[in-house]
Amino acid sequence: MSELYKLDYESPIGVIEISGANGAICSIMFAERDMKLNSMQERTPKVLVECFNQLDEYFKGERREFTFPYILDGTIFQKNVWNALTGILYADTGSYKDIAVTIGNEKAIRAVGSANGRNKLSIVVPCHRIIGSNGKLTGYAGGLWRKEWLLQHERSFKQET
Numbered sequence: 001m002s003e004l005y006k007l008d009y010e011s012p013i014g015v016i017e018i019s020g021a022n023g024a025i026c027s028i029m030f031a032e033r034d035m036k037l038n039s040m041q042e043r044t045p046k047v048l049v050e051c052f053n054q055l056d057e058y059f060k061g062e063r064r065e066f067t068f069p070y071i072l073d074g075t076i077f078q079k080n081v082w083n084a085l086t087g088i089l090y091a092d093t094g095s096y097k098d099i100a101v102t103i104g105n106e107k108a109i110r111a112v113g114s115a116n117g118r119n120k121l122s123i124v125v126p127c128h129r130i131i132g133s134n135g136k137l138t139g140y141a142g143g144l145w146r147k148e149w150l151l152q153h154e155r156s157f158k159q160e161t
Helices: 046-059 076-085 096-102 109-117 144-158
Strands: 005-011 014-020 025-030
Touching (some): 014 046, 025 046, 076 096, 076 109
Antiparallel strands (some): 014 025
């Protein structure tokens, strides 16, 4: 494995730490700190710069899909769940049951929830778009307040089109 690089993005809902190597992003996580620690440098890999720029466009309401390469690091089941999450369109929502049905294992609702909680690619693999089957917000590793903000953000920009 090549050297791991980190780059911080200051979003409206906190610092997001982007991690990756020369070829792909492996993690996009909310950092529970107030300050950026990792700034863009001359040797920052192009893929981290591209991820940074695409996140910036997302937060400005200019981007709905992400195109940079990333790596899903998990079990086959987790990867199936995370791939299914990417099928939930911008500003839409789904439930754990929806994902379980999508991956052909409708009884695996709890396991889907567990895999959802282990997603390391926040926003890009949109686990924030999963809500309870009753329409209420369910857990989110970045905090429910961030989940609510992200959903409202997407809805506000979807209405503009």
